[in-house]
Amino acid sequence: MFISALVFVWLCFYEVWTQDFKCPQGTGFFPDLDQCDLYYICSKGYGEPKLCPDGLVFDDSDPNHERCDIPANIDCGDRHALQQAKPSKGCPRANGYYRHDDPLACDKFYNCVDGRAHELPCPPGLVYDDIASTCAWPQDGHRKDCKNPKKDVLDDGFICPDGPVPGPNGRPLPHPTFPHPDDCQKFYICRNGVQPQKGSCSPGSVYNEDTFTCDDPDNVSGCEKYYEGKKN
Template identity: 60%
Template sequence: MTRTMSLTMTLTRNPRLVNFVFLVFSATLTNAQFRCPDEKGFFADPQQCDLYYFCNEEGHAEERLCKDGLVFRDDNPKKDFCDLPANVPCGDRTLLQEPQSSKLCPRANGYFKHEDPDSCDKFVNCIDGVGSVMSCPPGLVYEDKMSSCVWAQDSTRLCDANKREILDDGFSCPEGDVAGPQGRILPHPTYPHPEDCAKFYICRNGVVPQKGQCENQTVYNEESFRCTDPELVQGCEDYYKQRN
């Protein structure tokens, strides 16, 4: 059996190997065809968006490759810069290197959707193959095409960004703005606990509930939105006396 026949049979049995050989062949052909322009600088490969070349004064092309997940930004030949795909119009440069995927990360670098489709407000930040789950600011959802958090109406995803979180005791942040003592809208309004004078709730950005606790010998005052002396809060004057 000749080497050619042996290779043909191997490729026939392994379609993934066929794809790999094709990509290697395509890249080799592209490198051989690439010609540096007259100027020195960094220039994009015409077919592969994360592949580019450094051309020196003699017109010699040195092949370079962005980190997996990033692509070459070709708007300035004097800059050696790889960026997120959302920031770079690749156009006809549709080829990319083989993904170096890992847990949580489809590619080694970049921002990606959370694996739970219902977690619209969460995304994964991947750096060299290490993924960290992060959250959008309250009221926003992650948009994969833009690699950023956006308002729900600007997203292509069907997400309920206004879904109210509920604490284990049943509290959720009421809708609507809350005006403070000077009439200004409170960015993080607080609310009294229905049964405990020394406890209260904080609504971060008006939508994310969190439990609060006054310091010893003080109780929550819903008129001033702060913890004060028990004698200043009707119904809570004897709070600490009753607990002793």
């Protein structure tokens, strides 16, 4: 009885949709005027309604292509209405990208596929941005709760400094390096500017903080005699 009622409701809506919608062209894929995840497959001037998978919306940029995508990639304009959501654990809707349900896990998010949540990490230093449905630098994103994420600290106390580090050509380095305070051969790498790692030059060379590379000891002030007396 319940299933029959649902079928009846669907048939009623189907009839309303098909009666109200007029195909702009005889053949193609065209958006509903009010609902962003509803579109029509037109053939010989007759439009058959079809819904995008829950969480996706219709891309109306090309009437010759049938395509649904995440809302961040589609401008719905005045088509604000959406189908009723089908939520599940971690997924406000069955498909799409969503922030992690742990409010402190700013660097993680869920990729929901058919109602199943797949946890994914952002690259080091980035946080998940709800508006853009992608990972972004904290200062560039839209999440006010993730402006100051906790920094990683190495066992010797090194922390990546704040702000961009310009390279020899004046452009910011994506993975800047820094000299070790006590050892000419060693240095630090800041992956994406925020994740610290230890580095070491090959035997016979030392770190040159002016060029951000390993170099001959004679070219680095204070490290000229670093290898004198050291066993090979």
